[in-house]
Amino acid sequence: MIQVRDLEVRIRDRVILHPLNLDIHPGDFWLIFGPNGAGKTTLFRALAAQIQPAGGRVTVDGDDVSRLSRRALARKISYLPQFDEFNLPLTVRDILLAGRYPYTPAWRDYTQEDLARVTDTADRMGLLDLLPRDINTLSGGERKKVMLASAFVQDVSTILLDEPHTFLDPLSVDRLNRSLGRLHESGRTLVVISHQIETLLPLATRMAALRDGRLLYSGPCRFDPRLFETTYGIVPAHWRTVLRPPPPREA
Amino acid sequence: MNRRATVILAVAGIVVLALLAFIGIVPIDPAALFQEGSARFIFWKLRVPRTLLGFLAGSSLALAGFIFQNLFKNSLATPYTLGVSSGAAAGVVLAIKLNLGFSLLGSNGIYLFGFGGAMVSVFLIMTIARAVRSFSIYTLLMTGVAINFFFSSLIVLVQYLFDYTQTIEILRWLMGSITPSGYTEVLVLLPVYTVFVTVAVLARKELVIASAGDQFAQAKGLDIRRFRILMFLVVSLVVGTVVSFVGPIGFIGLIVPHAARILNRQHYGSALVFTVLAGGFLLSFTDFLARVLIKPAEIPVGILTALMGAPFFLMILIGSLRKDRR
Numbered sequence: 281m282i283q284v285r286d287l288e289v290r291i292r293d294r295v296i297l298h299p300l301n302l303d304i305h306p307g308d309f310w311l312i313f314g315p316n317g318a319g320k321t322t323l324f325r326a327l328a329a330q331i332q333p334a335g336g337r338v339t340v341d342g343d344d345v346s347r348l349s350r351r352a353l354a355r356k357i358s359y360l361p362q363f364d365e366f367n368l369p370l371t372v373r374d375i376l377l378a379g380r381y382p383y384t385p386a387w388r389d390y391t392q393e394d395l396a397r398v399t400d401t402a403d404r405m406g407l408l409d410l411l412p413r414d415i416n417t418l419s420g421g422e423r424k425k426v427m428l429a430s431a432f433v434q435d436v437s438t439i440l441l442d443e444p445h446t447f448l449d450p451l452s453v454d455r456l457n458r459s460l461g462r463l464h465e466s467g468r469t470l471v472v473i474s475h476q477i478e479t480l481l482p483l484a485t486r487m488a489a490l491r492d493g494r495l496l497y498s499g500p501c502r503f504d505p506r507l508f509e510t511t512y513g514i515v516p517a518h519w520r521t522v523l524r525p526p527p528p529r530e531a
Numbered sequence: 532m533n534r535r536a537t538v539i540l541a542v543a544g545i546v547v548l549a550l551l552a553f554i555g556i557v558p559i560d561p562a563a564l565f566q567e568g569s570a571r572f573i574f575w576k577l578r579v580p581r582t583l584l585g586f587l588a589g590s591s592l593a594l595a596g597f598i599f600q601n602l603f604k605n606s607l608a609t610p611y612t613l614g615v616s617s618g619a620a621a622g623v624v625l626a627i628k629l630n631l632g633f634s635l636l637g638s639n640g641i642y643l644f645g646f647g648g649a650m651v652s653v654f655l656i657m658t659i660a661r662a663v664r665s666f667s668i669y670t671l672l673m674t675g676v677a678i679n680f681f682f683s684s685l686i687v688l689v690q691y692l693f694d695y696t697q698t699i700e701i702l703r704w705l706m707g708s709i710t711p712s713g714y715t716e717v718l719v720l721l722p723v724y725t726v727f728v729t730v731a732v733l734a735r736k737e738l739v740i741a742s743a744g745d746q747f748a749q750a751k752g753l754d755i756r757r758f759r760i761l762m763f764l765v766v767s768l769v770v771g772t773v774v775s776f777v778g779p780i781g782f783i784g785l786i787v788p789h790a791a792r793i794l795n796r797q798h799y800g801s802a803l804v805f806t807v808l809a810g811g812f813l814l815s816f817t818d819f820l821a822r823v824l825i826k827p828a829e830i831p832v833g834i835l836t837a838l839m840g841a842p843f844f845l846m847i848l849i850g851s852l853r854k855d856r857r
Binding site: 350434 | 600601604605606733734735736737739740742743744746747749750751752753754792798799
């Protein structure tokens, strides 16, 4: 379980996240949404102990994330950042094997078991042919799949995905969502930042809305055009009918 | 490159280097190696240590470049990017100015000052990074660039202000040359090199992860900050030692790891092995050319590495760009 208590993040003197609380229970599927610059990625980076909060704390199973070693944290949480830019050539196998890093002692090489696990995961996700390929030569959709596979290999209970749907066509979005659904069914905790609200609503169990570094809502996942409007300042055209009752019919 | 190709490269390299040691201003008859005389002296006391030092220096510089390119996620990084060599150069310039070419504490004064200068660079970078509490790629690279410029200007200033003969000596050192005095340099560098290669092999999974960027590395459980500091210190110690012996020989640390990556795109381990072997062979071979091309004079090897390295590098680059057009 991940507990966020009075978490506040500042960069220099600017408040990026105002103190907020959040409880992520095992098996939850969280949808986090909000406009650009709302602090969603900052929240993730705080959960993954990649930034030092100005106040409050984040605990995973009772342990403060800032006190856990990187390896120990990587055995519990897998964080998939929004941008995965690789300058140097790296094979898909290298990326997937990195998922076994938290379990491999320093100065030791990966075991045969790790290699088998990578091959097995790649096989299940239809990535077997891509294993020897350079990640830089893959399409956006293929890359997302590889990153998701690396989280599988990492064998964690909680996965944080930062806008996994960007650059994906509708079919790829659908495929990714199916993968997320299967991950959730397998008992993992998912926290997903996305603007793909409509497609994720049927899958997610909880949701949180952020705007200007403030948590506007956190709770059960539900279709709520009004919350959507306060969060983004706009709603999709086909949702407006729900917001405003239709004008009375003329007799 | 598979295992067989690696073995062929290793064996061919050793055979070629051994044969080249017989060629030079004084050609050596193999039979003379076992008789008293100048041929035996030239071969065992001059050519062999020179070939060995060339190999160790080239291999170290290439490996240093390979590690820095991964560590800084940048294929243009070289062992000198962080100002370690210009620090060493400033140290050497100081030694020449102060006439410390003679023996100092049983070692050559120039070497000690070179190494000391390199460590001053390291100290400055560490101090600045600590002061701003950031060991990010950006902090290290930018600090390194500034230190590079500072020391380079300092060297030019000293050259401008002082004696002409000393300026020639400084210039000569800056061009880089492999002129060991017997086996001393080899015996000092060998243990340093052995530790360096061992560290690079043991840390190869960390280097792979580091090359994917800080966020990825942290998400996979690597303490990237600590790893970067550790590798920076190890590489700097090695580069400081190498540069104080042979001068700031350029290009090897840039082109060899790059070629290794292009040729071994599929496999990281073999790219590392290729870097270590090719770096050593290339510098030794170039040094052979440096001593025979205009004999009885010699060309400073640093000039040749850049002169030959640049077109060779372009060839590999164009070849790889043609192949996958990405």
